[in-house]
Amino acid sequence: MQRRRLLGGAVAGAALAAATAAPAHAKPKRRVKTGVEVLAEDGFAELAGQRVGVISNPTGVLPDLTHEVDLMHGSGKVDVAAVFGPEHGFRGVSQAGEGEDFFLDAKTGLPVYNAYNDMDRMAEVFAETGIETVVFDIQDVGSRFYTYIWTMYLALEAAGRLGLRFVVLDRPNPVSGAAASGPVLHPEHATFVGLKPIAQRHGMTVGELASLFNGEFTAEPADLTVVRMEGWKPRSYFEETGLPWIAPSPNMPTVDTAVAYPGTCLFEATALSEGRGTTKPFELLGAPGIDHVWAESIGGLAGARVREAYFSPWFSKWQGSVCGGVELQVTDRSEFDPIRTALAMIVAQRRAFPEYGWRSQDQTSFWLDKLTGNQAVRLAIEAGADAEDLPGLWAEELDAFSEQRESYLLYRRTAQ
Incomplete structure (x- = not known):
């Protein structure tokens, strides 16, 4: 089984105190602490002395809305060499089905590369930039066809082939991570809206998915670290986390x-x-x-x-x-x-x-x-099946996936 490190627990750090302080008018409340907060409170020690490439988008923020790339770059503690944008781009300016061409980020001066739907180019760009560690931090929405998780998978594959570290800064599954549901992908229907056999609603965090991908689907498992959240309850929805909602894509406003x-x-x-x-x-x-x-x-x-x-x-x-x-x-x-x-x-x-x-x-x-x-769902509908008959088409495969994912869950699921 691949080596997997899970980081949790906070080390008090003055470097992040101002960045995460609640506004003076806000009432104190318990909230989830994301992976990037845990990393920052430890003074970014997990990334010290490494040349880092960051895969992120507008959702890669701390609670005060500071973007992690801006914080890392400005801290002097992380050698950020390159940034990689998924579908919609690093700063989020592109519509569905679009990435961004290469550019120099106006705020940081860092080179930004397209990491959307470019299966052959990922490893090549990682090698060109000379990075040693890939950091992934994007807010997912819990569906197999949301493409960010497949950008993560391809990057994980590339990291494994090149011998790079891969660090996932975990975030909540906003629509509950209690259970998986829906059909499981058949390999012959693999596209960039689903590359591997997971359920349509997978019920996992990106950190848990990275662990699953690395353990089940990568040809050469990467040296994977998941920086875990603190305080996240898998049965909760995003409003219960106390975190700010940043639209993960232009058509995902709420x-x-x-x-x-x-x-x-x-x-x-x-x-x-x-x-x-x-x-x-x-x-x-x-x-x-x-x-x-x-x-x-x-x-x-x-x-x-x-x-x-x-x-x-x-x-x-x-x-x-x-x-x-x-x-x-x-x-x-x-x-x-x-x-x-x-x-x-x-x-x-x-x-x-x-x-x-x-x-x-x-x-x-x-x-x-x-x-x-x-194709079974479409053919059944075409044949006149009633809606209540359709879940039986995927029940057995969903049970198998639910069992498979158990060993990769990083946060305890409670019974109904």
């Missing part, structure tokens, strides 16, 4: 968005708008010509409800067109299953408005197969 996303992102695989270009991405869903009939046909949803809604996206699918459809509202997160809910909505939509079908490439490569990680 925690409510992230709660719906593991399911309603499946509407990317349909001809309907998934709400990109509106103020409620992944909560507003629809297309021109759809009306009240869809909302009325969905029926009861556990922990959620829908309303008839109309909207006009200002970019992405159906840009500038008036779309009819629904707004999804989660009423009880403890009862809400985003994947089952979204599939129930898709089944109802296809029956009420069958003219809106799947997105595909030449009718051979279906987006739904990439997002669910298999």
Whole structure:
């Protein structure tokens, strides 16, 4: 089994006192301490004497919103040689499916490289920059098709091949890490929205995922260190952490968005708008010509409800067109299953408005197969299956994944 170090516990350090102090008007409250805070309070000792490359984006902040790259670079204690930006870029200026070209960061002067969807280039750039340690710190949202975890996986692979250290600064799973749910990816459907067989809602932190990836999927395991959080409860949602929410990507503005996303992102695989270009991405869903009939046909949803809604996206699918459809509202997160809910909505939509079908490439490569990680879900829906019958398609594989992930969980899960 690969060598794995887990750092937790805080060493009081004056270097971070000002950076993490709560505003004078704020009421004291218990909150989660992220991996970067633990690292900084120890004076960045874990990175001392090493040439470091940092993979991050706008979410890599401390509680006072100082970015970790700015703090590391300005501290004089970390030799930051390069920065790597995932999808949307290091400073977050790019839209979905886009990275950033190379540039020199205006604030720090550091070189910033694109680390999005470049499987062949990762190891080459690491070697070119002469880094000895790769640091990863990005806020994930808990879904297999959110690409940051696959940037982490490719970087971990590259680090293993080159003999580099890999340090993950852990952050909360914002939509609860209590359990995994949904289909498990089949290898033949691997893309950058899912490279390895994990569940659609994996229920893990990035640190736990890195441990799983390193132990199960890398050809040459890296020298991995996970700097653990303090005070995180896996059954909690992000609002309970006391941490500031920074939108992890342009279309992930709120925690409510992230709660719906593991399911309603499946509407990317349909001809309907998934709400990109509106103020409620992944909560507003629809297309021109759809009306009240869809909302009325969905029926009861556990922990959620829908309303008839109309909207006009200002970019992405159906840009500038008036779309009819629904707004999804989660009423009880403890009862809400985003994947089952979204599939129930898709089944109802296809029956009420069958003219809106799947997105595909030449009718051979279906987006739904990439997002669910298999073709069984799509074929069952096409064959007329009811929504309640679909979870049986992945139950056995989900049980196997849930068992596999157990040995890589770094935070104790409590029973229901």
